Amino acid sequence: MGELLNTGMLSVASLVVSLVLLVVGLVAWFFVNRASSRTSEQIELLETLVDLQKRQNALLRRLCDANEPEVKDTPKAVEETSSNENDDFIRLVAER
Template sequence: MNEVINSGALSFASLIVSVVVLLVGLVLWFFINRASSRTNEQIELLEALLDQQKRQTALLRRLCEANEPEKEAPVEQASVKGKDDEFIRLVAER
């Protein structure tokens, strides 16, 4: 008789442990999934911001080139200026 009661109690205990493990797993999955979706949203916003900054930089360059007065410089100064332009192009965009 004890064997029947003990085997029933063990199966009930294992059922309770399984349910608790399942609930803990679901809670962990919920928080991990939530954090992942927030990260994806932040990445999309940062990419949109980068796109806007690139467009703004291109527009500023066009405006500066349009407002720049034309200078007649000797050929020697143009070659020196070319070296300076190369250095400026190496500077990273913000």
């Protein structure tokens, strides 16, 4: 009779261990699944931010191109002033 009681206890113990492992597995799955869904949401938000930043960069480029002064007028004025300055400098140097 003791042998029957011992085998019955082993089956109950194995059943309890199986239930404990099942509960631990479910809890672990819950937290992993929750972390995965949060990560997915964060990735979506980051992708949205990147898209918005690309749009802002495009708008800034358009604004910069629209407000950019003409390049043709600026170098001529600089060349004229630099040539005048060079002439002035030569006039200041005494000849020997």
